[in-house]
Amino acid sequence: MKKEVKDVSMAVIRRLPKYHRLLKELMEKDVTRISSKELSTMIGFTASQIRQDLNCFGGFGQQGYGYDVGELYNEISRILGLTSHYNTIIIGAGNLGQAIANYSNFEKKGFHIMALFEKNPRLVGLQIRDIPVLDVDELGSYCEGKNIEIGVICTNKESAQDVADVLVNLPVKAIWNFAPADIIVPDSIVLENVHLSDSLYIISYLLKNQE
Numbered sequence: 001m002k003k004e005v006k007d008v009s010m011a012v013i014r015r016l017p018k019y020h021r022l023l024k025e026l027m028e029k030d031v032t033r034i035s036s037k038e039l040s041t042m043i044g045f046t047a048s049q050i051r052q053d054l055n056c057f058g059g060f061g062q063q064g065y066g067y068d069v070g071e072l073y074n075e076i077s078r079i080l081g082l083t084s085h086y087n088t089i090i091i092g093a094g095n096l097g098q099a100i101a102n103y104s105n106f107e108k109k110g111f112h113i114m115a116l117f118e119k120n121p122r123l124v125g126l127q128i129r130d131i132p133v134l135d136v137d138e139l140g141s142y143c144e145g146k147n148i149e150i151g152v153i154c155t156n157k158e159s160a161q162d163v164a165d166v167l168v169n170l171p172v173k174a175i176w177n178f179a180p181a182d183i184i185v186p187d188s189i190v191l192e193n194v195h196l197s198d199s200l201y202i203i204s205y206l207l208k209n210q211e
């Protein structure tokens, strides 16, 4: 049943977290089975889109039965890699870095935040939950032999490229960048930008055009 996942478009991949979230809610309500039509009503994609998306990974439904909610949830967790464990560090322990470190749900999904790194001596030495804030000068020696996979950039935008270069050289495998900067990394590094202000500006546009 499981197809090797090759050449699946990013558009499909970007819809998977939404399926994952919805299926979790269904499981919490003890729903065990769902049709693509019912999923469609809940999720806002057409039933045919849902079938096409899930077919990219081997198709989990059965004609006349629909999808087994638990099975589909587990499969999507597996496809998303949420059954793995990722050693993660955060650079910049200001408002956002601390907020991310404080969010324990990432831990539950396998993103193990090991330390934050900061250049401001007033923040170095803090503990966020049980996660230490270390001096950024210790970054290289701390990460040696620890197989750090994800680096999260929570610095100001002026520092973001320099921080990205340091992370690439550690090396990390992926960068989650929150700074509003278009950082450049080699193709071998997974880069995901989260530009919160871009999203907020869309709200502004939609509100403005509602008037």
Ligand code: NAI
Binding pocket: 091, 092, 093, 094, 095, 096, 097, 117, 118, 119, 120, 123, 136, 153, 154, 155, 156, 157, 159, 163, 178, 179, 180, 196, 197
């Ligand atoms: P902040 O100013 O509270 O924290 C940034 C921290 O990065 C500071 O503590 C600073 O000392 C540290 N830093 C700067 N360069 C560094 C370096 N080379 N090595 C180690 N540490 C370094 O800023 P905040 O609010 O946490 O935002 C972080 C980033 O996220 C910014 O780029 C901001 O534009 C972006 N952002 C934040 C949002 C928020 O809700 N806080 C919303 C949208 C974007």
